[in-house]
Amino acid sequence: MATITPEPAPQEPADSADTPRSVKRERLKREDPKRSGPIRNATTYFRDSHSWDEGAPDPDATAEHSESLAETLDDVITHGVHLGYKVIEEHILKGQRAARQLRQTRTEPGDGDGELDAFIEQAQRVYQDLGSLCFDALGTLTRSPALLRGLARAVQPAARADADPLGDARANPVGPATRVVVEVLSRQHARIDLRLDPELRTTALRVHALHAPGPDAPPLTAITLRFEPAHGTLVLDVRIPDRQVPGLYSGVVVDAETNDPAGTLTVRVAAEPSVP
């Protein structure tokens, strides 16, 4: 709601004599909004739209979402393999028909040569395009460690990697209770908004440079996000250069190992306290 300030009301101007008078009162000011722009970043992958509901949010939505994730991944494999088999089967059938036609063509010289050539050419194209496409697709799927990890996660949510260089971080997944300490070094007022994927299972995180919407403002690059196992906290360190162009800077937080999106960070750098 609007806040009431103690500022005295201005005097009535002389040119408003035809306006009905009402009692003057203190001037109201709008509150600063919690944010001043859309969140367009990768968190939309994770976000459900409960806020769109006119009624209460569905308490089972999280569970449903997890199930749908597993179903989606399952669908991908099933779909791809099924389609691959069908296409290959069709090509085999076409090959058999081609062989039959070839035999007939040899017994009846000159008859149907054009059609056969066209068919062979077409079959080659289909093999080249659809065939390689399907195998590329399946190959990509099977080579994708992230996908395999996602599948493993969907099947066995508690699965955890063995010792690795990011062991501390992996052993301490971010959760609702994870404390975040924010350290800001700036001469200008700044508002920080860090949003992490609630499903995140690592604290090995990295922040990419934060960009303003306009092309002229230099990005904020001196930003780190590190995990301190001794305190079980994430420490966000933000350094804003002097005379940084005011505005909203936003960037993505990623899994330091896989580069998968893990959340977003926005920093609103205020203008110098002056009148435009």
Added chain:
Amino acid sequence: MPLKDTKPIEVAIVGGGCAAMATAFELTRPELEGRYRVTVYQLGWRLGGKGASGRGKADRIEEHGLHVWLGFYENAFRLLRQCYRELDRDPAACPLADWRDAFFPDAHVGMAGAARQGGWVLWSSFFPPGKGLPGDPLTAHNPFALGSYLARTAALLRSLVLSLHTRRKFDPEQGVPLQEAEADLARAKSDKIGAVPSADRIAESVLRLLRGGLMTTAVGVIEALAVLEAILRSIGSCPRPLLLQFIETLAGNLRLQLEGWVATDDETRCKLEIIDLVVAIVVGVIRFGLLWDPRGLDAINDYECREWLRLNGASERSLNSSFVRGLYDLALAYEDGDPERPGLAAGQALRGSLRMFFTYRGSIFWKMRAGMGDVVFAPFYEVLKRRGVRFEFFHRLENVRLCDVSRLLPGERPYVEALEFDVQARIRGGREYQPLVTVKNVPCWPAQADFDQLEDGDGLRREGWDFESHWDRRHVAKRTLEVTRDFDFVVLGVSVGAIPHVCREIVARDERWRNMTTQVKTVASQACQIWLTEEMAALGWEEPPITLSSFVKPFDTWADMTHAIAEESWPEPPPEALAYFCNVLRDPEHPPDDADTDYPRRRAAEVKANAVRFLNHEIHHLWPGAVRQPGEFRWELLADADRTHDNASPADASRFDSQYWRANVNPTDRYVLALPGTLQYRISPLDNTYDNLTIAGDWTDCGFNEGCVEAAVMSGRLAAHAIAQTPALEDIIGYDHP
């Protein structure tokens, strides 16, 4: 403290368009218990802004242009549905009692393209019904993720192309419809493709298409996209380098295949163009890292849409296709109204296209049963009146006066000290102006002010006062509203075209506002409506009623609005058909001076001349039966509301005077553009530089930065949030769209 025990906060809303009405509607919701007391200050006699309509002679509906609501206008439909619910009209007494009475689905979208051998090819695409209705509560997972869109792009493209229906209508060389198109259309309809098809269906489709003849390869391309869809469904888990490698390999394969094709007919050519464009979009989204960019699609807004598609491999033929031109036409995306200067920011164009094709509910288009004023603004007016909103018509904003900044305390923000208006007319007896008229039991807006309610109304009418003309500055008084006395907060809901005229102080001192007014450009538009004495089929149009774009200038967009005749009051026999046309109107090299009072008349005369020429020389491509021969329109087809058939006006071009046309050249009527490299200059309604002022309109930075009803409503809701912190930003649907 209960809200009802506090003194209401006074909110002055200037303007009466979609954004302003949305703000008023949000701030006066019953849940807020009268916390905000709203007064709307409106130029002239009617609400609606660019969506205003009026009833003219024979109660004809006269619009500013062609208005069709898209099936993804979630915010707009939600508010309007709530409005109708609250209005609670009696169906027995009013034919437009429910929003479903007021809107009906239109699943046919048409495009016109130049035929290979001369003439025009007309395409009619049938878009199958989308699940649910626009404005329904959304309980599903958020569909607004680019990965999801891309998967749907691959899947839905197939249905789009299959449903493309072409005929070479009256092509001078061919003259024969293509029968095979009928079969394709029938198959597409029977498939009922609308959602992502199942794996079995796709596989089955691949087999069917592989068994075909030469077409196998073309449609096989589309089916190959099904595999792409499978990949894209896992996009959140697939590392970017691998994905990029895959996509580019796929694109290379597809384009090799396309190059082997020789488009022997227009239908095949169109299919190939669309495939080419979709491949370019998919490649571009991955290549530009848009799936991971915190700016979402805004990251490519400095690129012109065609330029960005070209960078990602789209062919020149595809970039000049009727499909692309149609998107530009629907967005009036021509800088200065020059057809040679199309301009659309790539990110917003992509966002708009994705929303339009993939998130519509019910139907891709929704048409209004009557005028937009009748269907939208009269219900809002009535509901807001009931809630206690006051409407001050005939108020032209002249100046937004800022405080004396030298008196501000350190850290204090500047604010609006006063609003200065010209009062265009006073109401007789100091009464309240009653703006609506009733036509066939529907409350409507008249096409002119009701001079009988105005002081010296006869004199004003005789002198031809034009209350909506920027160039008619006549007024009967001045009025100044002051902060704390007359208002606490201001919502500036006028068009961006008016900002330089009414916010001179702000523009002079504030670089951001100055940049906004110079960079966020607008375009004039032209519109005409013609009532016809023969039905469309008799004129040669045998398709269902359609909304068609990418046709020839000066009127590249046509909508069949025959349904609206039933809402009008024609003498017997009524017209058999009604057509609306619209397009941009090229700006003069030098903007008109404010003293050039004849400017609107000259531009209107230009529109009339354009329309007459268009009917004589171009309309036969759509309606071959409307001409005796090309160059000779059958003027007797035009229905004249003032004359019966026995007393008909001459059957020559002068009969066009009985129709309706207009040039939308007023600053408040101009359509806002989304030109590349300009969207970052828009200012958000949430901006708090002036702490008692917010802005509202489709020209603001509202999350969907393109001129349309949905953008205006989103902006209006944001303006309400800026003042009252309600609605929640998460409830403004699509605000956080990538």
